[in-house]
Each structure stands twice: as C-alpha cells, then as structure tokens.
Amino acid sequence: MSDTQSDAAAHDLIHDPQGGMPRLLEIMRRLRDPETGCPWDVAQDFATIAPYTIEEAYEVADAIEREAWGELKGELGDLLFQSVFHAQMASERGLFTFDEVADTMSDKMVARHPHVFGDESNAKSPDQQVSDWEAIKAEERAARAEKGVLDGVALGLPALLRAVKLQKRAARVGFDWPSTDEVIDKIVEEAQELREATDPTHVEEEFGDLLFVMANLARHLKIDPEAALRAANAKFTRRFEAIEAGLAERGKRPEDSDLAEMDALWDAAKAREKSEKS
Template identity: 80%
Template sequence: MTDLIHDPNGGMPRLLEIMRRLRDPETGCPWDLEQDFASIAPYTIEEAYEVADAIDRKTWDELKGELGDLLFQSVFHAQMAEEKGLFSFDEVADTMSDKMVARHPHVFGDESRDKSADQQTLDWEKIKAAERASKAQKGTLDGVALGLPALMRAVKLQKRAARVGFDWPDAGHVMDKLVEELEEIRQAEDKDQQIEEFGDMLFVVANLARHLDIDPEAALRAANGKFTRRFKYIEDRLSQDGRRPEDSDLAEMDRLWDAAKAQEKA
C-alpha cells in the first residue's frame, strides 16, 4: 500500500488508503484519531463554504483544491463510520447513485425527457416526498436539517409550507409584514423581546427573498464583498496621508464611502 499512497495518479483508492492510515490505531495521526463525527462536522460545513467562495470569485484553480478538501470530509466521515461498523465509503457512493437514478426516471428510466425545468422540479419534489414518507417523516417540515445555516433553513421551511398552501400570495404582502416586524422591534420593551422580534424580521426577510426568487445567502455574501471592497477603499485613501480609520471621523469616512461607491458605478 506504500506505493499507492505515494502514487500521484492513485485517484480515489489512494485517498481512501491515506485516510485509513491516518486513523490507524497504532501508526496513525494522534489528531485524526481523536476526532469523531461531531468534531469534524464544523470543518465539513467550512469546506462547503470555501467551495462556494471559490466559485463566487471564479478562481478555478482554487476550486479544484477546495473540492478536494470537501471530498476529504466525506472520506473522513465514511472512515469513522466503517470503524464503527455503520457503513463504508462505497455504500455512501452507492446510496447517492441509487438516489440519482430514482430521481431521474426521465434519464435512467422510461419517462419522457420532454418536460420543462419547472415540471422536473415538481416531479423531483414528489419523489423526495415519497422518500420522506418511506422514512416515516410524515410532517410537512420533517427532514429539514437543523444544522443548516439559519437563513437557508428558513427558506427551506417556507418552501415546504408553501407546497401545502401556507404562504403569502405575493411579495407585496411580505413587504407589508416586514414593515410590521420592524415596528415590533421598535416597540420591544426588553432584550429578550428584541431578540424574538429580530428573529421574526429575519424570517420575513428570508421569505421576501424566496418570493423575489433571490438566494438570500448569495445576496448577503455579495453585500459582504461590497462592504469589504468599499471599506478597503477608505483605508487605502486614508493611508495615503499616513492615517488609519481610527484617525478619521464618520463624516470623512462617509464621504470616502460615497467616493468608492461612485468609482464602482463608473
């Protein structure tokens, strides 16, 4: 197996063997041996976001590495599962393959491919609903993962509820609700009530994004990027005078912010 570990073209078997060696009780890495599903899960989430970040920045060379990092997370979890006699990496791959074949009868079965993307989405949801039913997930909201980022989970919960008719008729009604929630924050009498009302407002914001067919996570990532660029412009301009933001004041930094904004639009 030593030859496989050092084979630059070893592919998936090489990666699986490296992971097995890292978790070897006698010769493995102490850090890797200390890990469990719970301790690795945050790294899995982080790697998924780094994949998304590389795609946003269109850094395709980095994307290859980030996809590798994400793949390694699956390999790590599968190795720990195999050690516990739960399942193997091959079983993970087979489960995914079975799911894709079952969810694409128009590609791998007898159904016609002559259908719109919207119809395919409806068919996909029917198949997923049947899968949930087979797992005794009877409730409309069953199966929406608790570990999702809160904004993403809010949208998924709302989509599920909308399928059974629990939804605002249009974006205008959602905007009215958003104004209402802002006023409730204003009238909150203590911190606990502020937190509750703020959460309600964010939930409505997620709902508005859904009605406008906007990915709120992507929109917020873009806003974060814009803020970062414009604030860096402020820092760069101040540094030309040998100053830092703390040496300035809000009025000056606001003017520089407007200059950064105008430069971007130009």
C-alpha cells in the same frame, strides 16, 4: 497476500501521485489507525468534524463566487476529504463504507431522474423537473415515515437556509402569502415590533422574526438569500478597502479618521462603482 506484502502495497499506493480515490481512502485509513495514525485525526468523531465539513462547503462556494477556478480544485478536494473522513469513522463503527455512500447516491440519482435513466421522456422544462423532483422526494419522505410537512428539514443547516427550506415546505400546502406585497407589509410590522422591544430576550426574538420574514421575501423574489448576503459582504469589503486606501493616501488609518471623513470616502467609492457599471 502476506501482511508484509499488504503493507508494501499500501505504502506504494499512498505515495502514488496518480492513485486517485483508492489512494485517498488508504491515506484516511492510515490517519485513523489507532496505533500508527495521527493523534488528532484519531481523536475526532462525527460531531467534531461536522463544523469543518460545513466550513469546507462554504470555501467551495467562495471559490466559485470569486471565479477562482485555480483554487476550486483544491477546495473540492478538501470537501471530498470530509466525506472520506466521515465514511472512515462510520466504517470503523460498522455503520457503512465509502463505497456504500457512493452507491446510495448513485441509486438516489437514478431514482430521481427517470427521464434520463428510465422510460420517461426528458422533454420537460427545468421547472417541471423541479416539480417532479419534489414529488419524488415527498415519496421518499413518506417511505421514511416522515409525516409532518416540515419533517426532514435538517437542523444543522445554516439558519438562513433552513428558514427558506421550512417556508418552501409550508408553501407547498398553501401556507404562504399570495404576493410580495404582503411579505413587505409583514417586514414593516416586524421592524416596528423590533423598535418597540425593550428587554434583550424580546429584542432577540423580534430580530429573529424580522430575519425570518426577510428570508421569505427572498424566496418570493426568487433570490438566494445566502448569495445575496455574500454579494453584500463583498461590496462592503470593497468599499471599506477603498476607504482604507483613500486614508492611506492622506497618511492616515481608519482609527485616525472620523465617521464624516470615512462616509465621504465611502460615497466616492460607491460613485466610482456606479460609473464603472454605466
């Protein structure tokens, strides 16, 4: 195929509304073309794109949390585009291609599900599957020469999520409190140490210790701390918006009010929510 024919085929693919994955890959290639691409896209690298990747993952989680199914398709597309972006940059450096990324994931899923794609029986509980999954991942880490218990827990994870993962790894080898009672006792201890801290560095350290133990309590209670905090954020937003609405009915804004008035409106919103649930 001549260059002219190739360019024409690429043009047709880019403008094909049903071009699927090949269309997206070609669009990404064009965006990164050093001569005819988008200057912003060309200027990016792995480090500059990584924050967008994390942001898009959270936006997917947000759409699911809100059950905004009409938005989810677009958010998943945004997240997919991040993978395509990273794969394109890797391809330019001769590291790997998008197809190799897909093949690597396919190989991993087949290897980690011998009860689906192999000879093992799939008559196992979800808990047993989790245990088997962790055993397979441990073998994979050993093959990568990761010898330490905490090796391979990604540094780039959100701190709260990484805390839980570190604690899970340590718990597998017996380094864990036997029950939630000990964890709660530790929370009380850390809170007191935070109360007694004086200089800013010490305060930050003790605050971090308290957050770390709170993440451990979430693990013991089998709660996803990120999901719990998102729910708390949503509740705070609802109730504060109720404060704003209540003040608006009085011809006021929050800055025109005081804490006592806003607290009363907060309590009223809280009471309404409880009555609606009962």
